[in-house]
């Protein structure tokens with residue numbers, strides 16, 4: 014025997030060889046030739062066996078180390094029959110005793126063998142290890158590597174029904190019916206053949222590995238008979254659609270790459286771990302029962318490289334996904350990445366070769382949406398980068414608060430303090446501050462008011478500024494209701510200590526408001542969200558935080574419902590249109606001009622920027638729309654008692670049946686109008702017709718109860734924007750959404766509390782009022798009494814140092830005024846102010862005036878920057894602590 018490995022001689026006992034011979038003969042019906050050869054081996058015959066490190070493809074002889082005391086039937090062979098499936102590499106030749114009777118290369122092929130007919134001779138030289146037959150208990154050949162043998166006819170395999178492992182790759186096979194007689198077949202490699210049909214033979218009992226890659230399959234069929242398959246490779250074929258695989262409930266690895274598949278379909282409920290669909294023609298995501306990756310609840314890896322995908326929506330419902338490869342597709346929208354933000358286990362994504370990769374902020378958006386990302390486009394994502402992105406888009410409560418504190422400090426420093434206003438440095442304040450911290454809708458405002466009424470002498474309620482509209486008169490003293498412009502002007506002027514955004518509105522607590530407790534023996538009590546409270550805390554560590562929440566989720570939900578929705582009055586429900594109104598609401602018209610409402614609409618309110626969203630009073634002769642104050646949308650809706658609500662306020666919404674009877678704007682009797690929708694379709698309507706389609710997009714969300722629609726007017730055409738299905742929602746849905754938001758916030762706050770022990774001085778339940786008020790009172794006592802220098806803060810205005818500063822500033826101003834006056838006097842003397850004719854300014858005067866203004870400005874600046882002279886010392890008197898009777 015020849016070999017290409019290192020040869021060694023082993024003495025094999027007769028009984029062993031007889032056994033080998035016998036078992037192989039009985040089990041495999043070897044040819045006579047083979048039998049003869051085996052029977053010529055007698056006692057003490059020396060057989061060449063080979064240790065070979067190369068693959069078994071060349072069917073080299075392998076050694077069997079029988080061991081000194083081993084005898085035939087009692088031989089121990091690892092991996093007894095049926096256990097192979099449990100091992101990692103069940104047919105790994107390097108771990109097992111392997112047998113081959115002859116070397117394939119030594120065979121002189123006869124005519125039929127050369128023609129591609131598989132014979133026992135070839136099989137004997139290509140078989141490898143033994144295993145015990147479950148039928149006879151004798152050892153039989155189980156592994157057959159028949160790769161690259163130019164095979165066309167493998168019918169002889171039908172006589173070897175113990176084969177478990179069969180490698181038939183790189184042959185010319187078209188028909189494999191004979192495999193139907195191998196009931197124990199587990200591993201089948203038929204890659205690189207000419208197969209046109211998939212698994213066209215009787216299903217073995219436990220086939221687990223199937224490789225049909227590089228064949229000519231153009232379609233699939235129902236292969237549910239082969240239910241035991243775990244690994245299925247169908248790559249490099251011509252398959253156009255995925256069918257017939259759904260019943261393979263043990264299938265874990267499916268390779269369909271390099272085919273002509275256009276749709277991801279018929280994969281529902283499969284337990285795949287690994288799916289390779291690269292190099293196909295998958296284009297778009299379609300909605301449907303059997304399309305997409307629905308209910309693939311085990312999937313870990315998907316490869317969709319080199320397809321034609323434009324959207325990532327298809328990945329929405331794969332909770333377990335860890336790796337997503339989608340190179341060289343047509344992704345052009347960064348927004349698409351938001352589809353991945355629910356995939357909590359996704360750690361590796363590859364978008365190389367897509368247009369989005371070249372977009373600004375690609376990296377940030379990726380990192381933001383794939384929160385656990387570790388490998389992006391083949392490169393490790395640096396944790397610092399991740400942290401930076403997280404701080405930018407989704408900072409932790411602490412980070413957000415610190416950023417906000419830093420911003421407000423920065424703004425304060427940019428702005429000179431206003432002269433004469435006693436601005437108390439917040440960070441050095443001794444004024445006790447108690448902040449009730451909680452989510453919106455937790456009823457803390459009510460509790461706060463009760464607390465202030467309980468201790469009118471010792472508690473001052475801090476009033477914040479807000480851009481949200483006032484709901485009713487009870488809110489009069491709760492906030493300073495401010496326009497957005499004024500609010501942000503104040504913010505930029507550094508007047509706020511905190512700024513928070515809640516449900517699209519801004520809330521700020523001003524330095525000035527804080528100053529109002531100066532000189533009073535009181536504590537300042539206010540309510541805020543967590544970010545605002547932490548900002549105050551960051552600036553003044555003496556701020557006492559109190560977590561104020563309803564005691565249970567159920568009660569919290571109930572409070573939210575009471576606050577944001579009046580269910581009693583909402584008799585008949587109604588559709589809510591979430592309209593995203595652009596800043597210039599005037600550009601929009603509300604479609605249903607007249608809305609007939611039922612009786613229950615007394616509390617309907619118009620909110621938002623609709624004041625000028627008027628429908629035209631009438632049309633002029635030339636078709637122009639004429640507006641008047643009377644026709645403004647606000648007055649119209651007020652008179653008609655229509656329900657138009659800002660979605661973002663979501664409060665006191667009273668719904669009722671609303672009938673849209675007229676289209677948007679008044680058309681002259683009998684005349685008709687047309688509206689062009691997004692998809693280009695047109696809607697014609699005349700006076701009296703009702704319109705039920707709706708849409709809109711962008712910026713501020715508004716709700717419109719009743720089916721109405723909003724359009725953008727552009728000269729002659731009126732276009733309806735957006736897509737109706739996206740924006741319509743019922744009022745109940747809107748309430749659900751806000752409840753979910755707030756309850757989520759509740760969880761975050763509670764976690765924050767448990768993660769930061771000691772941060773909150775007290776926790777109170779807003780639904781247990783008397784206990785809560787007692788706790789607050791005790792806290793108040795502690796706050797006020799334990800402030801050692803409380804009195805000196807109250808004496809601030811009497812502080813001589815403070816007076817010295819003010820005096821100096823006044824002196825500077827005085828100098829400034831004097832210098833202005835003398836300059837004016839000088840010019841007056843020089844007669845530069847007036848023309849001979851009288852009271853008209855000359856250009857020279859204007860110039861002089863400018864000079865005066867400039868001088869004034871620079872004087873004022875220097876006056877304001879005046880620092881405390883070194884010899885003036887702050888002399889805080891520590892007077893006795895005011896008596897507090899609580």
Ligand SMILES: Nc1ncnc2c1ncn2[C@@H]1O[C@H](COP(=O)(O)OP(=O)(O)OP(=O)(O)O)[C@@H](O)[C@H]1O
Nearest residue numbers: 452453454455456457458477513520521541542545
């Ligand atoms: N200056 C501020 N900074 C930060 N958050 C603030 C500020 N003023 C008010 N808030 C918070 O804004 C949120 C919304 O205010 P709003 O008045 O709408 O609340 P609410 O729903 O009435 O609250 P509650 O039901 O707890 O009384 C509340 O959580 C409130 O505490």
